[in-house]
Amino acid sequence: MKKINVGIIGFGTIGAGVVKALQSKKAFLKEKSGIDIIISRICDNDLKTKRPVKVSKSILTSSIGKVLYDPDIDIVVELIGGITPAKDIILEALRQGKHVVTANKALLSDSGYEIFNFARKLGLSVGFEASVGGGIPIIKSLSEGFIANRIDLIRGIINGTSNFILTKMAEEGINFAEALSIAQDKGYAERIPSLDISGADSAHKLSILALLGFGVNAKASDIYTEGIVDIEPMDIQYAKEAGYAVKLLAIAKRTRDSLELRVHPTLVRREHLLANVGGVYNAIFVKGDLVGENLFFGEGAGAKPTSSAVVSDIVAIAGVISSESKAASRPVLFKKTVKNIKRMGDVETRYYIRFYTLDKPGVLAKISGILAKYRISIASVSQKEKSASAVPIVMMTHEAIERNMAKALKEINRLPMIKKKTVRIRIEG
């Protein structure tokens, strides 16, 4: 039986999960793949902290070189996260003729295009199923399952922390800070949760999806990104009354020759499957010209689902190595199917707007006058219950241009009767 040696760099929560999966499923994987996958080295700075898995001391090392320059290691699994030194580690592993598996979305968002092309030139594989959607096989599905499709739309709930917070807010009527604190108590949010709640993590993953789906090399800085910090319970409530749920969506949408790339809170129609994805779950909606509408749902994070994805990559690459194939496992070839990334100001969408105004005659006339000036047409309006001295007015608009909306809101926010900054949430679907 073929033996494949794996070196793991990064022995934190995910690393320990991968080691546990490879150990406990050794015989199972042998039977299913016909290959013996051996953990020959585990590298981490910290070799003292107790892990929820037992490993022989002889394979532990704090020297990355012991992995990168071990000629017996076939696959390097990078699980330290972040850009430095992960990028150098991966590039050097490839230079040393080793295949790579990584779960590092921040790095792939920044340098995925470069890394994939470098690996392809060398005839080596880079597995990255775990970088988006945890155990959901979305990378394989986009790059292989849907290979015959021109992808037209990807809409994902790809940050479990944000989705948990929004779900809690909706279910219990609590505010953002309270929901965040529950998420932290449950271990669903970091003590410093900014990467998740700012939308940055979703933007990292959207980069990867955009590269696979549209051949577009977009870094997170190319993606309009808005987090969930400003969402208030009343907006979730008003949205619900109108038949919508509020979700943090990552959107890659073809409109003619250009691609909209954006991450922001979104009103999603309650009938849409995405609206029914609650808690820490992730879901990715994909529309292709042949396959039509597809949805993938599952656990987007955690040691177990992530290790499911990492191990599937290891097994796939091990299969290619042991078959002595002349090509890498699923080489990622990108076909750019759009001309450019659309500027956010040019995006057209519908809007939910909540104004907080004094309850005086003429307010509505003033607001709607400004909206009309910017050719924003109102689909519905409702004045909500008065609270204290001001009253919320909620509007839904027809399709409007983002730039016009920004200008209109700037003008409206300057009106003396507007008591708080106007809330604006985009509507999709």
Next chain:
Amino acid sequence: MKKINVGIIGFGTIGAGVVKALQSKKAFLKEKSGIDIIISRICDNDLKTKRPVKVSKSILTSSIGKVLYDPDIDIVVELIGGITPAKDIILEALRQGKHVVTANKALLSDSGYEIFNFARKLGLSVGFEASVGGGIPIIKSLSEGFIANRIDLIRGIINGTSNFILTKMAEEGINFAEALSIAQDKGYAERIPSLDISGADSAHKLSILALLGFGVNAKASDIYTEGIVDIEPMDIQYAKEAGYAVKLLAIAKRTRDSLELRVHPTLVRREHLLANVGGVYNAIFVKGDLVGENLFFGEGAGAKPTSSAVVSDIVAIAGVISSESKAASRPVLFKKTVKNIKRMGDVETRYYIRFYTLDKPGVLAKISGILAKYRISIASVSQKEKSASAVPIVMMTHEAIERNMAKALKEINRLPMIKKKTVRIRIEG
């Protein structure tokens, strides 16, 4: 650039869809795969009927041998369906050293185990992504994406026709015959729709899922199968009032060492994503020990989604051929993870039961007495509005053993006050 020659056998709706996709996406696929995929032969009995795609007459043939014995053909795509002569064609293609792609669920249900093992021994690939769930990449996900998982549960809406009919019945309050007739008018149901509405098509697909998920070689005859013909609008209505939708589910569920395999109408809690899958859509829910709960949703039939799956198989196999790999593309190795298929009588589940009885004192006492005798405990009971002389009584039970339920209902149906055969629908989740 590598050239791969494909021979297509079966030029009906699906065949024409595959030809159209390969033709119209030739350049696109070349760029994405680095391979030139050439349709070198198309075989069908009927070469006269007009197809929605143009092909050169020189590649058309009515002789299967022109495909099977053409040494230049690398991949044979079987799209004629049914067991005879499809099985012989596939086995002979393999004997001739050709890889095979098929969408034939009836055949794979019957002989998949044999065909896959035969191909594996010869080092050849059999692609069958299109056999379950149309364009949904469920085969790839189960066999590759979830390879590290012990699968515990698969629950699928895998017959679009039945789902369309049940959705129409629920939305419009119409009966089965009316909904079927709409499905036929829309082209979602055949003129002779028995394969779909009897559950047989779902059972075929469940065989394939059971083989991939549990390593179990079960033919359709090993699967308890009940269709949707007996579902009445009032049952859908009562289920809805209790918070459930009625769906035709194909279920493969591990209970200890044995596997439940069954296809039947099922009450699914409205909060479950499966309950929200309407129309002709398919959805497959998979639970694995690492990956947790996953759901795949998409179009389960039709020329376009099916061709998306068939072409993805062709491209994957073409990639393996051109890499001169010593192994087949994703050889299907089965790991049996259960000891046996559970007898239907041993299955434990909850039940919805509707009795149609005379409105007389003592009826409920009599019925509940019989249920108690068979240790079936009632979770809720409600007497519905009287219609004509009889009155429907609806019960939900706690978990009960199928064999006991069958005996109890037999006894109850013999009671003189029971005016119609009692309706019994299983509840899941």
